[in-house]
Amino acid sequence: MNSAHSRQRGTPSETPILQLTGIRKTYGAVIALHGVDFDVRSGEVHAIVGENGAGKSTLISIAAGILEANAGEIRIMGRTVDDTDVRAMRARGVSVANQHPALVPDLTVRENLQLVAPGIEDAELQAMLQRVATESLTIDPQERVADLILARRHVVEIARALITRPQVLIFDEPTEPFQEAEVDKLFALIRSLRDEGIAIVYISHRLNEVMQIADRISVLRDGRLIETRRAGEYTPNEVVTLIAGQPLDQVFPPKGTNAETSAPVLETKELAGPGFDGVDLVLRAGEIVGLTGVEGQGQREFLRCLAGIVSRRSGEVRIKGKTHSGESVPASRAAGFGFVPDDRHSEGLFLPMSIRENIGLGIFNRIARGGVIDWADDHRIGGEIAAGLGVKAASIETPVSALSGGNQQKVLIGREIAFGPSVLLVDEPTHGVDIGARSEIYRQLREVADNGTPVLVASSDGIELEGLCDRVEVFSRGRIVQELVGEAVSDEAITEANLHATQLREISGVSERATNSDWRRRLGDHLPAVANLVVAGGIMAAANAVNPLFLSGFNLSMLMTFVCSLAFISAAQLCVMLIGEIDLSLGPLAGLVVVLCSFLMGPDQPPGSIAIAAIAVVLMCMLFGLAQGVLVELLRLPSMVITLATFSGIQGVSLLLRPQPGGRISDLLSDAIGFSVFGIPTGMVAVIAVAVVLQFVLARSSFGRAWRATGSDARASHILGVKARQVRLAAFALAGLLTGCGGLVLASQVGIGTATTGVNYTLLGITAAVLSGAKISGGRGSFLAVLASSLLVQTIMNATPFLRLSDAWQYWLIGGATLVAASFFSLSAGGRALVSAGNR
Amino acid sequence: MNTDLTGNDLPNSAGNSRIQLPQVAYVATATVVLVAIGGFLAPQSVSLPALLTLLPFMSILGVAAIGQHLVVQQRGFDISVAGIISLSAVIVTNYAERGAGAGPIVVAVLLALAAGAGTGAINGFFVTLLRVPPLVTTIGINALAIGVTVYLSGGVPRAVPDALGTLALGRTLGIPNTFVVMLIIAAIVIFVERRTVIGRQFIAIGTNPSAARVLGVRVTAYSWLTYTAAGLFFALAGVMLSGFVSVPTIMCGNEYMLSTVAAVVVGGNALTGGRASIPATILGAFFLTYLGQLVLSVGFERAVQDVVKATIIILGVALPEIVRRLRNR
16 A cells, blocks of 8 residues: 555655754844744755845755754654764765865865765765766866865865765755856756755755756745745746745835936946956946846955955046045045945954944044044944944944844944945845845935945845846956846846856966876975975084084984984874864973883882883873863863963972972883884884874874864864864874873983973974974874974984084074974965965 | 833843843952952961062063963964063163163163063064964064073073162052052053054954954054064063062063963953953952962962962863853753
């Protein structure tokens, strides 16, 4: 009966694979989703449409286990799901291709895919990339994601979502960086996946694409699911009205009337800058002009150039007839440009500061005299502005962080209006703003225009442009390619114009260079190690030339034990640096080991108890490292502060145990560590072996990938389901363990319990880690390079007396080397970062 | 219900219903509790003369902590406080003889302050223009500064000019001069932060550097200025310290590496930048100084101070977090 019943069903089947019921999500006082019901079935494409901030991304993040809902139920194949983390949801077959690719920049494409599909065969991986890649967007799995342009990252992101063979595949704005041919290819892929029976959720603000690909459409507005219908039952206009919540003429104020005749306020001639070129634009009093284009066509850069944030290459800007040649924000503001940035949280507002303070920051021209703020003006004007805009808050002393998105946006726009600009530039006026506040903001902008200040609006929302603007300029490849005026300003015309304009492909110099030279990339990875060895060799030669005793057997064996202890400690530092943390307590911890050894390893102890003591001390160090990790990880405390405190705490303990040096340490320890195998002490053999093993683990194992991933990009790692907490705790514990080993070597060197032995090793360890080329912010490093840099650091320390340099030189050389290396790596990484930022 | 700016009634929400105590209230409460405990364990430690002898130590720490406070507010961190304090102390003792008059002393003090500000400016250079993380920068600069200290002193501590010592130990109207200096510095910083354009922009950068940049605030200049000002305050603390102890050791600044951060943390200031309270940091400095004294007067060794301070810092950052989590349960 059951099977007969299921055979009667057509395609798509009637049983939802994924079903969300009553999903509710709040952030503090803000409600993002008010109990949403949504489902998707096998073999269908179910599109979700809605304005920015309607809750689309929140909803799918909950479906994918990235966010946790405050209430509601998730069912997969009819079964309720209790554990909704990323891994669990992925194991049940839910996978997302995110709008902002969740890829770890310091890992290669292959490693990124392996993070979600550990055991994958190389052939399968290649085949998957092949299936998603297009002719113009091919992918080399060896490349680091950081070196890929955005469109390629999107290709990898889609492959990453597919590679776990999901039953439910969610696409979040997948076509954003794609050209028409690539969109067609993607749609063919989506259709073939659908025909294989995969349930597909498709999110896009491009309505025509949605109408093309969707079987069903759900409209989301202000965190509520308004309705779901079969795609054929909608006309585009109906969808538009549903998205906006009411007929457009009720949301928007009437447009301006006599703009064509008024005098020009802003004129740009042949304006060029990064991403745009040859832009001629005239803005007249009383009008609101929109800028549009597919993402990345230069419209935002043009707006930001006028605001003084992006530099200008050539061209002219005239404001009220006067030439404006300034290239800084202060110059632009002085010339009369007010600017509302796109992302109010990151660029617009100062969230912990009050409404009054936020407004005041933009209007010092009105509230300050001679650099001193007038208390009364500050309060009065702030209050007037907030009230005039209808900001809903307890008082003007309320921190902006406590306001809703709409009220925050009102504060931001109010600040720029109050500044009294000659031209108001607005990037995305209503991102994440509820419908009520949106109308209010549109009304305000129109009022500004009616009072004679033209408004220039960049928006990706066709409906907004249609309702608000008198005129819309379409950007493509950095130029204005079309102007829509009057009746032609419609969502449909704007979408049409955007799609048919040829698009700008980002400059891809970086990735091309990297593709051609695999060996260069490999060399680049090992360059710091080689450089360290070369410099160390040079110093040795110089020291030996001044004093031939430098290369004597005695000094060399001493140097080797010093290198050995430092290599352990700097490897420990690298363990935490890889996850983007730092451990200042490693030096004193190694010192504490020395003190403990002086109690536990007296000369009269038998070898067995010395071995047991050694193991116990190392284990204690590991537990200590783990404890620090727990504080940093579980309580999210800054490692710098925790370990600065333990730095002095451990030092105190050592001093309490050994106020004066004392307690001989058995020679058995130094015999064991210094026992020579073909001229190399066992300690050295051990540290080299440890470094090789750790390097192998780091480079090749899944643990190593997770290790680098969490340091490289915590957000992407979380979305990819990396078990960050375990990995990070392990890194801290490992750091403790290695420091313990380093401490034993130190103990064998000094032979007596001295409380202060380890203190300098914190600095030396950090120096060695920095010199090894490890990325201080995490994600990249090499244990082999740390061996080389430890050799260099100890060679410097050891050679200064031979070179007849005073004690001060040890500080200068070490401090100087740290700064030079850190600056060098920061500048070379900075160059790379700038390029990838340009690709964003 | 609240009444909002437009005259409408607002429902109470999590954001604005809870009465917000000023930040300084928490550290003030902690200090009162500590002094009460101190009065119980070692009654003589709360007597007026005992507290007055404490003030110079607290003032020196306070001045250095204000420097650290400014850097932390700009999302930075300054380890070189240790090297700068040691360096300025050595400059004062090296460039003015024991019996030097006002002229040479002023020159030596100005030299020390300039060295501090200069070192701070170098910190700022690496952090802002070369984008080296503050921790690594100040660790490196700290080593360089200690190198200079070792070089100048030749490893031998010397005595400060007697006149400077007398000034540092002296009192005006019964109040220690060092305390007066700290109050003046604090008053200036508080005025600038609260009432000037520079101060408002400075706080804005701490809470959101990108937004400050979009508003045309010269973030790099401020950041540079902050490290320079911090270096100046560290050097001033070093001068006060050298005058007060009369024969400063070569590494006399070392303990300030931890204790300045501790004062900021105990004051309840976030180490991630943003809003911060100078009075809270100063109370934090008092708290730590009194605690250190109490540990000694109860009869513990000096090394115990370090352990206690470490514990206080960890509790200082961990407790608010634990309380927050329990509340969010």
